[in-house]
Amino acid sequence: MANATGTMRLKLHIWRQKGPNQSGAIKTYDVTANEHMSFLEMLDVLNQELIGKGEEPVAFDHDCREGICGSCNLVINGVPHGPQRGTTACQLHMRTFKDGDEIWIEPWRAKAFPVIKDLVVDRGAFDRIIAAGGYVSVNTGSAPDANEILIGKADAEEAFGYAACIGCGACVAACKNASAMLFTAAKFAHLQKLPQGRVEADRRAVRMVQQHDAEGFGSCTNQYECEAVCPKEISVTSIARLNAAYRRASLRSVEV
Amino acid sequence: MSRLTKFLGSTVGAKFVVAVTGTLLSLFVVGHLAGNLLLFRGRDAMNTYAESLQHLGAALWLIRGGLLAVFATHIVLAIRLKLRNQSARPAGYAHEATVQASWASRSMVLTGLVVLAFVLMHLAHFTLGWLEPTKYAVHETVGSGDLLRERHDVYAMVVLGFRSDLFVALYVVAMVVLGLHLSHALQSLFQSFGFRSPSFTPVIERVCGTVAWVLAAGFLLIPLAVRLDLVGTEVTP
Ligand code: HEM
Ligand code: FES
Numbered sequence: 001m002a003n004a005t006g007t008m009r010l011k012l013h014i015w016r017q018k019g020p021n022q023s024g025a026i027k028t029y030d031v032t033a034n035e036h037m038s039f040l041e042m043l044d045v046l047n048q049e050l051i052g053k054g055e056e057p058v059a060f061d062h063d064c065r066e067g068i069c070g071s072c073n074l075v076i077n078g079v080p081h082g083p084q085r086g087t088t089a090c091q092l093h094m095r096t097f098k099d100g101d102e103i104w105i106e107p108w109r110a111k112a113f114p115v116i117k118d119l120v121v122d123r124g125a126f127d128r129i130i131a132a133g134g135y136v137s138v139n140t141g142s143a144p145d146a147n148e149i150l151i152g153k154a155d156a157e158e159a160f161g162y163a164a165c166i167g168c169g170a171c172v173a174a175c176k177n178a179s180a181m182l183f184t185a186a187k188f189a190h191l192q193k194l195p196q197g198r199v200e201a202d203r204r205a206v207r208m209v210q211q212h213d214a215e216g217f218g219s220c221t222n223q224y225e226c227e228a229v230c231p232k233e234i235s236v237t238s239i240a241r242l243n244a245a246y247r248r249a250s251l252r253s254v255e256v
Numbered sequence: 257m258s259r260l261t262k263f264l265g266s267t268v269g270a271k272f273v274v275a276v277t278g279t280l281l282s283l284f285v286v287g288h289l290a291g292n293l294l295l296f297r298g299r300d301a302m303n304t305y306a307e308s309l310q311h312l313g314a315a316l317w318l319i320r321g322g323l324l325a326v327f328a329t330h331i332v333l334a335i336r337l338k339l340r341n342q343s344a345r346p347a348g349y350a351h352e353a354t355v356q357a358s359w360a361s362r363s364m365v366l367t368g369l370v371v372l373a374f375v376l377m378h379l380a381h382f383t384l385g386w387l388e389p390t391k392y393a394v395h396e397t398v399g400s401g402d403l404l405r406e407r408h409d410v411y412a413m414v415v416l417g418f419r420s421d422l423f424v425a426l427y428v429v430a431m432v433v434l435g436l437h438l439s440h441a442l443q444s445l446f447q448s449f450g451f452r453s454p455s456f457t458p459v460i461e462r463v464c465g466t467v468a469w470v471l472a473a474g475f476l477l478i479p480l481a482v483r484l485d486l487v488g489t490e491v492t493p
């Protein structure tokens with residue numbers, strides 16, 4: 001809630017870091033925003049002021065600003081994407097906050113997500129997990145008919161649920177162990193639920209977990225902080241599926 | 257690298273083994289509680305049960321060795337994962353927040369280590385008799401005629417042991433901590449093993465939470481009942 005005109009005065013504590021491998025610190029800024037702004041627009045206002053004063057603007061990742069690209073990775077008051085469930089930071093409105101609030105804004109924190117600058121981290125580790133097995137192999141040049149393979153409604157819906165993952169990394173940022181299990185499992189399970197994905201499921205499970213570990217992510221301790229902050233509300237049932245599939249694949253002596 | 261070391265070295269594999277060993281330990285806890293509750297059936301029931309365990313001979317040592325291996329594996333893998341998890345986030349948040357993870361789930365190593373300390377104390381107390389040797393060295397005579405013999409009076413040992421406020425307090429604290437460990441652990445097992453569904457997971461979570469505290473409360477009945485003179489009043493020092 002803001003005052004009658006909708007303006008709100010905020011105190012922002014923002015992580016500032018000049019570049020990779022440099023030390024950084026929290027710096028405090030005052031900003032006047034409007035309750036109708038999105039969180040990123042509020043940061044735009046701050047950056048305009050900083051540029052006007054000849055200071056370095058705050059670097060933060062963003063692209064679509066409509067909740068589908070997964071770029072806007074901000075930890076807001078300790079919670080990835082802020083206090084509103086199922087919402088990316090770009091879709092978060094300032095009316096979620098109150099006039100006079102103090103807001104802490106920090107980057108995703110994980111060894112596998114090194115800070116590039118200020119609030120921007122390198123999420124290349126996710127790309128490498130996908131490259132390790134998060135795909136289906138198909139021959140080119142002979143695209144099958146779209147409805148050739150029928151898929152039951154329940155399976156299709158579950159697969160769609162997992163496929164909604166936008167790879168933002170909030171699960172890692174929220175996890176007490178900086179584990180990327182929800183991301184890895186969502187990408188695994190959405191393929192496992194479909195006939196086309198079942199063929200390589202064993203190999204996929206083993207390779208994706210191996211890459212997840214090699215990147216330096218932590219292990220899942222079943223606390224489900226990831227599910228609670230996921231802007232797409234992806235279910236940790238995906239993790240149960242990956243747990244079982246990885247165990248089965250390992251017992252079956254998959255050559256990878 | 258062999259398949260086993262690869263499996264154990266992975267986050268998912270190690271967690272699976274923590275879950276398997278945790279299941280075995282939990283089954284032991286259930287069995288141990290069932291045996292201990294024989295105290296309420298009286299001196300003869302308790303001591304006959306204890307004697308029958310002793311008569312297992314070599315098998316008893318096999319079971320003990322197995323338990324020790326399971327316990328050690330559980331602890332080593334759990335701590336290794338914890339260290340890995342800590343190194344996965346070298347720089348933390350200036351403003352930390354927890355959305356929904358319970359205190360129990362965030363304190364598994366702490367509660368686990370308290371349980372470990374308790375188990376060592378408990379062994380020194382009732383299995384080895386190091387802590388209170390005179391209360392440990394109690395025997396009863398059973399049988400008749402030629403079959404007259406002495407056996408360890410476990411019933412009297414336990415009753416005498418729990419007439420001490422210090423030991424009652426130690427056991428109460430330890431069992432509350434075990435309840436905390438199990439309140440996260442039992443429902444967590446199902447996830448680690450890969451059983452999860454929207455219909456049965458909420459039920460599992462409720463049942464497991466209840467079972468964890470029923471187990472802790474079951475163990476607590478014994479020191480509390482003794483201390484409150486509800487059982488064992490016939491035992492004289
Ligand atoms: C009577 C003794 C114990 C029992 C019955 C027991 C039981 C369990 C069970 C059932 C689990 C669940 C595994 C899973 O999440 O899938 C677990 C997890 C765990 N236990 Fe134990 N445990 C005992 C002692 C210990 C000890 C001595 C430690 C010492 C460090 C310990 C540390 C842990 C840790 C760190 C976890 C993993 C927690 C997580 O992933 O969040 N436990 N235990
Ligand atoms: S900027 Fe694309 S999801 Fe937020």
